[in-house]
Amino acid sequence: MKRQLIAAVGVAAMVVGVAACSSDGDKTSDAGKATGGSSKAADYSGKTLTVWFMDGSNPKQWTTDLTAAFEKQYPGAKLKIEVQGWNGIGQKVTTALSEDTPPDVLEIGNTQTASYAATGGLMDLTADKSSLGGDNWAENLNKASVYDGKQYAAPWYFANRVVIYNKKLWSKAGLSDTPKTLDEFYDDLGKLNKTSGVDQALYLPGQEWYTYFGLVLSEGGSVAQLSGDKWVGALDTPAAKAAFQTYAKLQSFSKAPKDKDEATPQQSDVFAKGNVGAMIGLGWEAGGAITANPALKDDIGYFPLPSKEAGKPAGVFLGGSNLAISANSKNPELAKGFLKLALSDQFEGAMAKEAGIVPNNPQLNDQAKDNPFAVAAIAASASGATTPGVPEWAAVENTPNPIKDFLTAALQGKDYDSTAKKYDDEMNKRLSQKQ
Incomplete structure (x- = not known):
């Protein structure tokens, strides 16, 4: 993890x-x-x-x-x-x-x-x-x-992920403030994609399941839930489906591959090019971008990924x-x-x-x-959670991670309900194996 x-x-x-x-x-x-x-x-x-x-x-x-x-x-x-x-x-x-x-x-x-x-x-x-x-x-x-x-x-x-953005590009797009709702964020990303010098408004690879995890929390759900005394996959729930719709819309502003995660390529290297409006990441990724491109040092800002409700950050993976x-x-x-x-x-x-x-x-x-990344992360952390506290969960994250593969398949247009059931079944198989 x-x-x-x-x-x-x-x-x-x-x-x-x-x-x-x-x-x-x-x-x-x-x-x-x-x-x-x-x-x-x-x-x-x-x-x-x-x-x-x-x-x-x-x-x-x-x-x-x-x-x-x-x-x-x-x-x-x-x-x-x-x-x-x-x-x-x-x-x-x-x-x-x-x-x-x-x-x-x-x-x-x-x-x-x-x-x-x-x-x-x-x-x-x-x-x-x-x-x-x-x-x-x-x-x-x-x-x-x-x-x-x-x-x-x-x-x-x-630490949890926040929106890391290029203040210079946002200013060029006429954006003087950070969004307080998801709808405002969508509007901002649309303006960025129409701005000269912006290659993509948001870098969000298809398999960035940590962000998806947080969006499911925002909908009142989880990627896995208790059924009796057993943990089972919950990708086929209404909360997970609603979260996917948000994830897919965010991903539509990105040119990132739908079948890769945030480390392939390393998203900090992509952001370092200076033509990406924002990415959703950790503090060290902002640091990596600055190391690769020191000119970005004074151009990076942070804010919590907003939710549908004004002033309330989206859920986050802790x-x-x-x-x-x-x-x-x-x-x-x-x-x-x-x-x-x-x-x-x-x-x-x-x-x-x-x-x-x-x-x-x-x-x-x-x-x-006094730490801008920490301020943004702390603001969102109250709405955060982590994965089920059972030893069997480790198998879920083993390659190939079924949540990642689910996101890729759904983003590529596969039927949501049948795809969610397929990967829930795979999670159930792994969660039932005693460690």
Whole structure:
């Protein structure tokens, strides 16, 4: 799911921008305290807490400050941060969690959490939720940290797609403000397509299923739903059909291929050419466009994709990362202490400010007020959700992704109802396979 989801959020938003062996178990009851621990230095002498972060997820200053705070709070202990690459990370984590000396703390994608929890690889944090700050976590952000009614991880940070637009081209088209409704957005896109120098008003590939997911939310539905105690595909529902009509209309303003996703070609490279009015994407994609074409730096703006209702953003897919503790960690209380620090208002707020992400606690949203991408993303995040929190969902996203293939077929003119049923059947088959 995540691929490069937040891998360059800090760069993308034009700002700056953790498995391995642990020593013997923690013996001190005070180890889980987030601040003001009174333990003696000898209690932690020789201990090493290993944390896995994904490439691009831990901003430099945030990491430096967190390390210093952790090692000050737990004298004698060392924090060992290991940054992992995305390629093959699923199997690497699965293998690590099955070993006797796994990483103590891991960053895991929010849609991956249920899969790892189901194998018994993650520590049950239900009794620790409040002490970790969980009473203030946004419910829709925390949902992916819960499996089978238990808390197996803590929500860390999130990002969702917004409209990234070329202000120079919008001005050339006579557009002085951003749209507040979908109809206004359609009108703006029509004007852009009639403007000299604009190759396409909106770059929206046919298989950008994350945007479609959000549009289904806007219609009060989901791409999958519970039927009894089983998750089943819901592409044949009225909500999904209405969302597709919106998606198809948006796609009609685009020259993007109907049978490719946002990474084929990379949409930030297309936007970087400077002749595309807008794209729907993540902050790092804006950053990628600026890297490819520095002249765009002052020409990029952001706003939430509007819904049919004035002033209300469309639904969004909430992608992000959770922090979890390995069930076999040799330093469980020390690991909980690390989580308390990382998730504290101080460090969660600093993360939002430095990386321009959506924090787990809405009370900290103001920390990202100077980051234009984050401001737009936060405005839409309240209307967001993620995929079903079951381990079987991972199979749905495996190639070939049936939601992607459904979108291509429907955009190419196939009968909606029969096409939706075909791909619902494929989702049902995958969702019924025990992981």
